[in-house]
Amino acid sequence: MATFRDILNYYRPYHLLSIVSIIGASIFEILDLVVPYAIGQILNILSGQDLDKPLQNLVDGIAALTQSQDERFLSLAVLLVIIFLVTVARAPFQPWIGGWWYHWAIPLKARRNQSEKALEKILTLPLDFYDEHNPGRIAGRVTKGIANHTWTYPEVAGQLIPKLVRVLGIFVVIWFIEWRIAILFLVSFVLILSFSIKHLKQLIFHEERLDRYQENTESRTSEIVTNIKTVKAFATEAVELERQRQRLNRELKVILYRLHLGYIKLGTWQKTVIDVCVFSLLSLTLFATVQGKISLGHFVTTLTVSTMAYSEMEPLNDLAELFARRYASMQRFHEFMEQPAGKDAAGIVLTPTHRATSYQFTGKVEFNHVGFSYDARYPVLKDIQLLIEPYQTVALVGRSGSGKSTLVKLLFRYFEPNQGHILIDGVDIRNLDITGYRQRLAIVHQEVDVFNGTLLDNITYGNRKASFEKVEEACRIARVDEMIEQLPQGYYTVVGERGMRLSGGQRQRLGIARALLVEPDVLVFDEATSSLDYESERSIQLAMQSIQGTRTTIIIAHRLSTVRDADKIVVLDQGRIAEVGNHAELLCQKGIYRRLHALQETGELL
Numbered sequence: 001m002a003t004f005r006d007i008l009n010y011y012r013p014y015h016l017l018s019i020v021s022i023i024g025a026s027i028f029e030i031l032d033l034v035v036p037y038a039i040g041q042i043l044n045i046l047s048g049q050d051l052d053k054p055l056q057n058l059v060d061g062i063a064a065l066t067q068s069q070d071e072r073f074l075s076l077a078v079l080l081v082i083i084f085l086v087t088v089a090r091a092p093f094q095p096w097i098g099g100w101w102y103h104w105a106i107p108l109k110a111r112r113n114q115s116e117k118a119l120e121k122i123l124t125l126p127l128d129f130y131d132e133h134n135p136g137r138i139a140g141r142v143t144k145g146i147a148n149h150t151w152t153y154p155e156v157a158g159q160l161i162p163k164l165v166r167v168l169g170i171f172v173v174i175w176f177i178e179w180r181i182a183i184l185f186l187v188s189f190v191l192i193l194s195f196s197i198k199h200l201k202q203l204i205f206h207e208e209r210l211d212r213y214q215e216n217t218e219s220r221t222s223e224i225v226t227n228i229k230t231v232k233a234f235a236t237e238a239v240e241l242e243r244q245r246q247r248l249n250r251e252l253k254v255i256l257y258r259l260h261l262g263y264i265k266l267g268t269w270q271k272t273v274i275d276v277c278v279f280s281l282l283s284l285t286l287f288a289t290v291q292g293k294i295s296l297g298h299f300v301t302t303l304t305v306s307t308m309a310y311s312e313m314e315p316l317n318d319l320a321e322l323f324a325r326r327y328a329s330m331q332r333f334h335e336f337m338e339q340p341a342g343k344d345a346a347g348i349v350l351t352p353t354h355r356a357t358s359y360q361f362t363g364k365v366e367f368n369h370v371g372f373s374y375d376a377r378y379p380v381l382k383d384i385q386l387l388i389e390p391y392q393t394v395a396l397v398g399r400s401g402s403g404k405s406t407l408v409k410l411l412f413r414y415f416e417p418n419q420g421h422i423l424i425d426g427v428d429i430r431n432l433d434i435t436g437y438r439q440r441l442a443i444v445h446q447e448v449d450v451f452n453g454t455l456l457d458n459i460t461y462g463n464r465k466a467s468f469e470k471v472e473e474a475c476r477i478a479r480v481d482e483m484i485e486q487l488p489q490g491y492y493t494v495v496g497e498r499g500m501r502l503s504g505g506q507r508q509r510l511g512i513a514r515a516l517l518v519e520p521d522v523l524v525f526d527e528a529t530s531s532l533d534y535e536s537e538r539s540i541q542l543a544m545q546s547i548q549g550t551r552t553t554i555i556i557a558h559r560l561s562t563v564r565d566a567d568k569i570v571v572l573d574q575g576r577i578a579e580v581g582n583h584a585e586l587l588c589q590k591g592i593y594r595r596l597h598a599l600q601e602t603g604e605l606l
């Protein structure tokens, strides 16, 4: 659970600078009080009343030094100099000493740091987090959280706190003039503040609700955009629109209620209390002046500074409300940042200076009594015992959901086995540097991700240093070379979001070229040929044949024609290895493989 402390820690390396700049800003707020005080003293001089003691001492001191005779003139000159210093002379220093510069520099620097940290988090979260969370929601939470931290800082450090300090200063000034008036001032302030705080708590509660609603609406919108094909195909536009309409209405209700609470209920109450207080203060001060308890100058000073304080009340309240409004979103950002990193993050050090250990494997892979479950109640893999010799090609076949992809995920260390262990060249993969280890593996998924950029960028994604000859060779083996050569810009054709669209088969062959280019010791195809037409599939099969024997290869396939040449075919059934052997051996076994084979070849169930 995120706390207020997390919000403070967001600006961590700048705490000292923050304190200094807040003190600077507060000093300037206090200096503002000097003007009404000095004007009050000028009035005292003009109306023939006494100056305040400390000021009188200062004037006497200067008079002694300068041997000036005209005390009235000297007093006025001293007061004018003071006013000049705190108004005109301070202007060039204010952005620096008053912290203005830092109130912006600190949150902007923190924004850069935290954006980097958030990306680090996104990169190291376990894969299953992304199975459960919508990408739009994650991105929204991060950007909104960071933006709110950035905007809130200058308001709190540059305004809210210094203005509260100023109110405190005003209290002290009035206290020295007439303590009874100061007490009235204090009581009114405590009253207004306590009422505001009670309301702020309610506001935070509603804000959290609103934030949740908004996140739901936004993530649904982003889902609609990503799944627009399905929406159109099922003609559910009206349904989607209606659902979003209801959500927007629900949001609007909360927003209106919040406005009512903040501006109308709280605002009206506050204004009434303030008006009553200003009136009482005016009466009390006037009464004290008439009775001769305070001078005319003090009357003016008290009225001016207390009006200053009360006029600050509304902006202060707005600032507090703004903070409350953003608080919920800031908390949600920290909740995201507190997500435990995946097991695979253990070895991923995201610093530019970090060098992953380089490995070179022969590619002997052993699954040693491996058991695994995503959810403790449903074991997905049970007692997997499998040895893959170097340079062997092994095929994994079996029904959908039998655990083939999961087995590969364990090999890539996206998850760790609950029982048993996985060895590569006789070493437990848990003991290896994860980045270095993964760099020796490559996988081609059914859905190949294409980044925005040129074909060359996409092919060399895993190995930026590859020579152009190597790229061409990989493309030849993966059979994308012909397609690329036909394009006017060849390897420099822009693909992805803002470029050429690739067909499913083209993407897959691009994925294979990308995987080959890293020259992995273990190469995995997870249904890599499933969205290809017969001809392309055949050409990929030829590609696979040319890879066969050059490195350890694991092929997951539903179409048995893809795997018949494999050295070893492993049939998985409900998380267990049911049969192992080559194509001919398995056909003789009269088991699952033979049944599947007959079904695919003849369309008949044996």
Ligand SMILES: Nc1ncnc2c1ncn2[C@@H]1O[C@H](COP(=O)(O)OP(=O)(O)OP(=O)(O)O)[C@@H](O)[C@H]1O
Binding pocket: 128, 131, 374, 375, 380, 398, 399, 400, 401, 402, 403, 404, 405, 406, 407
């Ligand atoms: N991230 C996950 N969280 C929870 N359960 C999962 C997760 N991924 C897969 N499963 C479950 O684990 C089981 C095995 O899934 P897996 O993806 O390994 O099957 P598969 O053999 O690759 O199937 P297919 O041939 O359809 O790709 C399935 O029952 C699936 O529901």
Ligand SMILES: [Mg+2]
Binding pocket: 404, 405, 406, 526
């Ligand atoms: Mg699968």
